[in-house]
């Protein structure tokens with residue numbers, strides 16, 4: 157059935173979802189002859205035509221390298237590329253566009269911080285880096301490097317059974333030896349929204365920095381780096397309607413100055429001699445080589461798209477869908493969900509398990525129904541171990557999902573239960 | 578269209594819910610552990626070899642329905658076979674699950690043919706082959722864990 161023919165739900169939706177859906181070409185396709193129900197936006201979001209067109213527009217109308225070309229095309233591409241940086245800065249309320257460096261992903265951004273500030277910079281043997289058990293692998297492994305190469309000590313705040321961080325334990329672990337606290341603003345498995353403002357405040361009281369993984373937050377809720385008082389913050393374009401291969405590294409100006417670049421090469425230098433070089437200013441010193449120009453421009457348009465909807469409305473919409481989903485899940489026998497029950501404390505990421513059905517089988521059966529969900533460890537093995545789970549299934553919601561999608565998911569889960577009855 | 582029932586045939590569901598030879602073999606002559614970190618599937622295959630023949634085979638582990646059923650069917654299929662017969666059977670099995678839908682199925686696969694639907698779900702091929710890779714490792718008496726990614 158075509159989407160527009162379907163009856164609207166009586167509930168008041170805070171976003172005009174049918175109009176949003178119409179912007180996403182992929183939602184018109186079918187999967188295995190079924191309507192596509194895309195519930196894996198936590199892995200990567202779909203892209204609206206505005207973003208797709210902006211990238212193809214760059215290639216078809218003004219493709220030229222940035223910052224170097226003397227001719228008109230190059231001026232246009234540089235203007236658009238730098239314009240995207242300004243949009244991103246505004247989006248997260250940075251003080252200046254120079255606090256935004258483009259990378260390829262959250263992963264690269266965190267690696268730049270761990271390498272450039274930690275491994276090559278300030279961290280000494282015995283210094284403590286405090287993470288949490290709920291981090292994504294990309295906020296674990298770069299810090300392992302700092303431990304291995306600098307002798308830093310890694311400590312972790314545990315997660316309580318309800319999916320929230322044990323804040324009393326955080327206070328105990330935080331000492332004058334702590335130099336970096338690194339935490340996700342929103343868990344990609346539990347959906348938990350962590351009290352990062354409070355975490356940063358306490359970190360600052362002992363003289364530590366606060367690094368924030370905003371990969372699951374920036375796409376879904378208002379993020380204000382100044383209000384959070386985050387020292388560094390990372391996120392990915394592809395999870396927020398933008399292209400793949402473009403990410404953001406935010407850092408306070410003075411900290412970016414103190415951070416060594418990860419990639420040496422063109423773009424990132426002021427002058428190069430045989431055997432030595434002077435680096436370019438922040439943020440360009442982090443953008444060695446020709447950057448992902450189309451990606452940055454596409455991300456700028458994605459930011460426009462989200463800003464136009466309003467991040468408060470995006471968040472409110474997802475709370476509504478998540479609330480509806482959690483209520484439906486609650487009524488299912490033999491199904492367990494993880495993470496906080498209160499939607500004010502969580503985002504639209506719902507991990508679940510079904511008694512007697514392995515998450516891989518759940519995902520395969522839903523796939524046959526045209527429903528895309530995730531199954532596995534979600535790049536968070538320490539968290540899975542904490543909950544003694546080999547794997548979970550995970551559904552995640554975004555602006556183009558509505559209550560019908562939740563209904564389809566619930567019907568799919570019932571189908572799984574029938575198969576494994 | 579890929580049908581759910583092709584992947585989750587009754588025989589598969591039956592073997593996943595009530596796996597055959599689901600036990601340890603005390604004093605096994607060979608044993609290997611298979612692990613698929615992507616989904617957390619883990620299987621241990623035990624063998625009692627007698628003059629190059631598989632006198633007894635059993636497995637334990639946790640995993641999805643496909644990997645469990647595949648392990649269960651495998652143990653039934655190779656029990657009493659020689660090492661080289663088992664290896665050849667794996668070859669034919671591999672061909673079936675990585676083939677194209679509608680390809681003719683080798684009659685010598687017997688009951689294992691119920692897993693032919695896996696070829697329509699390429700991401701599940703690893704689930705179906707994990708027990709076989711583990712068996713292969715046990716036959717070659719490799720000590721390390723087989724890891725499929």
Ligand SMILES: Cc1ncc(COP(=O)(O)O)c(C=O)c1O
Nearest residue numbers: 261262263292294344371372392
């Ligand atoms: C919380 C979190 N952090 C980091 C990442 C890594 O993002 P990327 O793969 O875009 O670098 C992800 C994405 O899966 C995530 O969910």
